Amino acid sequence: MNEVLIVIQPLLGVGGIETYFYNLMRGNLNRGRRVIWLCDEKPKVDDSFDDLLALDGLEMVPFRSAKTRFPKRLQINLQEEDKVTIVCAYTRFLLLAEQLKRRLACRTVNAFYLMPHFVGALQFPELVAPRLIQPILKSWYRGLVLKWLDNGEYLFFDQKHINALTENYSISRQNLQRLIVPCVREMRCFDDKRALAKAKSRNEQFRIVCSSRFEFPHKGFILGVLDDFAELKRKYSQIALTIIGDGPGKGDVERKLADMMDDVRSSIELLGFLSPSRFDKVLEDAHLHISLAGCLSIGARCGTLSLPARHYTTDFQTTGFYAASSFEGSMVTSPCDDGMKYLIEAIEMPDEEYVKLSCESFKAEPQQEPDFDFFFRMRNATTSGAADLKDRILLNLLMLLIHLRSRVGGGCSFE
Known part of the structure; x- marks a missing residue:
């Protein structure tokens, strides 16, 4: 048989x-x-x-x-x-x-x-x-x-x-x-040494990764993240943004980029879609991951501090750092907080807090044997x-x- x-x-x-x-x-x-x-x-x-x-x-x-x-x-x-x-x-x-x-x-x-x-x-x-x-x-x-x-x-x-x-x-x-x-998916273990190294490197570079298909307004949070990033760049010169994704809304993303100052635009990279193995590698190296649903879960399982974005809005809204106690989990549909304050908190929080919250994001996705x-x-x-x-x-x-x-x-x- x-x-x-x-x-x-x-x-x-x-x-x-x-x-x-x-x-x-x-x-x-x-x-x-x-x-x-x-x-x-x-x-x-x-x-x-x-x-x-x-x-x-x-x-x-x-x-x-x-x-x-x-x-x-x-x-x-x-x-x-x-x-x-x-x-x-x-x-x-x-x-x-x-x-x-x-x-x-x-x-x-x-x-x-x-x-x-x-x-x-x-x-x-x-x-x-x-x-x-x-x-x-x-x-x-x-x-x-x-x-x-x-x-x-x-x-x-x-x-x-x-x-x-x-x-x-x-x-x-x-x-x-x-x-x-x-x-x-295969099981992972939280790497506290990697998390601590990322925490200590935030003043040199702070890389935000945003991942999703470009389907707006369903996944319009990407447009809101771009706006917030441009504003944050004025104060935090070390921040960089990587966007993983593609789709019918790519023109909207490109128009946003075209309107930005050169120093802001040069700190943003569009990677398109990635293989699962390369996707994991980019997320492992990121200081912060912003996404929703399945993509958010992948970042959390990589041990990266994660923020769940709200569906169906072109603003970046979030319920806060992803954890097992997160209201609505990885799929947020209700109005919630402005994401800007959490971006600032992720950059400025003490190293110990950064490692702790990264671990909580990791634990939000139960590590099960496939x-x-x-x-x-x-x-x-x-x-x-x-x-x-x-x-x-x-x-x-x-x-x-x-x-x-x-x-x-x-x-x-x-x-």
Whole structure:
């Protein structure tokens, strides 16, 4: 019997879900499992994930992700005794996963959807419809979500995703925390010597790293950090800013830079997207990391003093230095403090306090052994999918509408 992981993800751009799938595929390959990546015929793979393509054993099976059905002769060769787990991060692909479950000859096939975000029409598809019919669609989709939950097909990245789903659809299921997916990154230890060395070097250079996709206003805090940095540079000549990221808002970032004084602009570098290993190295050397969600967590696990930025604002707002007790954790959506005072505090605080708070940021991300067996322990309640024909038709129509709107207005897209 072979254990087989199938990942349905058309491309690997840069983002939290892509990084998770990258680590998931890599880790399972390293543990001797068979890994099949269902992707576009010519998948876009960011440079930061290039090394995945070079790994022995990765099977790339192309399919046309815009289609609502897999081709009849999808090139996947499996044995009846194989134990298969299918994962995806878009509900439309969960329909494809359910279709694949019915088609494969294996006795054990389980399919899972990982809810990737907590706002937007991709998670709450009734939002794309005219307001008048939203209640009808919301009632229907609530029923579909309940069917997926009851069949064990729904998984979550974070408690906030659970809260968003249950609150939006008035769902009162118990013990959903068991459906939060585990860490799939290797463990680290806090390096107090490195933290102390960074603390003592702050008067010579203080490097701030800001990381995120350039998607505004969702991740508009980057623009606010640029404004704050320009103001701080007048007083603290030793500060430098590294921005890791790219995306449709790059022009906004470049316009900000063009308006800055030469001495400020020369202290800012744009690195674009980085490979996971280089990303870790830049974060390890940084004095302060500003980000949100998954990127913030990576910096904290590197032992770097971290500030969680608020989503959906072009100001830099934060709840304070990241720690296990941080209100809202790594995903801040409520109005909070102006980030400037924390930037100043990070520069001026005593060395001992800097090391202590860096350690607290590190401890905010529980250091767990990566669990690559989780998806093979989980089970669907039935051998078939939960969505019926009506569900499949309605959901595909809504996803098509979301896709068309994204083409016109630059909004969300399932590509």
